[in-house]
Amino acid sequence: MGRPTDTRDRILATARELFLEKGVRDTSLQHIADRLGITKPALYYHFSSRDDLLRTIVTPMFEELEAFLAEQAGATAEELLGAYFDLAWRRRDTLVMILSDLSVLHELDLIARMLAFREGLTTILMGGAPELGARIRATVAVGGLSDTVVMFPREPYEQVRQAAVAAAIMALRG
């Protein structure tokens, strides 16, 4: 891993910036180096590969999602959806990065982890192993919630949260 250098942090910040602006796949190490005013090999001193850099940026959200699942075992649907909205809102930059190009997940072998989270959330939301109808309603609720975070990132947090969580809860009831 290695201690956080100054340069290392600047690389991470610039990478996040470009991944968000132009998309992960359309951002090469060359672009990142150019914007930083350094050269490509300098990047390799701080990160062992492009994968390593990307993983460093993306994985914290997954760790947070999994910790979140572990905590909320006994919560109501309303508390659960509210807490999920808050996490998604806080990590919305990463969420946009991923939802704008889901093949990033495949590139980093993170698909199973994402599906496991979704399934875990659904299971807690509906209780036990739900039948198809319940899983579909949960998909509308969770998928819809995520979409609002991506579509209204500049609108006031309170307003988005109130309307989005209310809609998700209604969808869940079907």
Added chain:
Amino acid sequence: MGRPTDTRDRILATARELFLEKGVRDTSLQHIADRLGITKPALYYHFSSRDDLLRTIVTPMFEELEAFLAEQAGATAEELLGAYFDLAWRRRDTLVMILSDLSVLHELDLIARMLAFREGLTTILMGGAPELGARIRATVAVGGLSDTVVMFPREPYEQVRQAAVAAAIMALRG
């Protein structure tokens, strides 16, 4: 444009296949040619560029979406969401292709067209120019509906449709 050749159709079928299997960005003309047992230059006889090929596959869905919007001007929310689900379900291969890699839209300059459709649908759904809360509820409904089509493409149409549309309608009411 040109009349549909036999080879041209086989190229389109194989391209659709690979775009869906491996993703649009991870499918090169080489891959398509290899699976078809022809060479890359042969592709260029039938399509003027990779863009042309991709566009030929993707744009029919947009034309259908826009025709759909024009027809449903006076429909109820329930009819509208049901008809949208049917269209998305019928075109789910294209929808998966696009939602798996939204940068495809950017590549083909189709983002504005997609947003215009979403806005048009929202406007009809809510009537007039809706305030933020209503737009958020419509986003949960339409985004959630789209997600179910992507997540449950092999489940029975009737069951998915019934549960998904019901959930979307509830979300819309908020």
Added chain:
DNA sequence: GTCTATAAGTTGATAGAC
């Protein structure tokens, strides 16, 4: 219509000097 051969560019990554 389809081929061989090739151009011209980009990418991630490494060797080795300073």
Added chain:
DNA sequence: GTCTATCAACTTATAGAC
């Protein structure tokens, strides 16, 4: 820690023979 120089692999695309 950062540089110059370079590599091998891949991409879209074209010229020209058959």
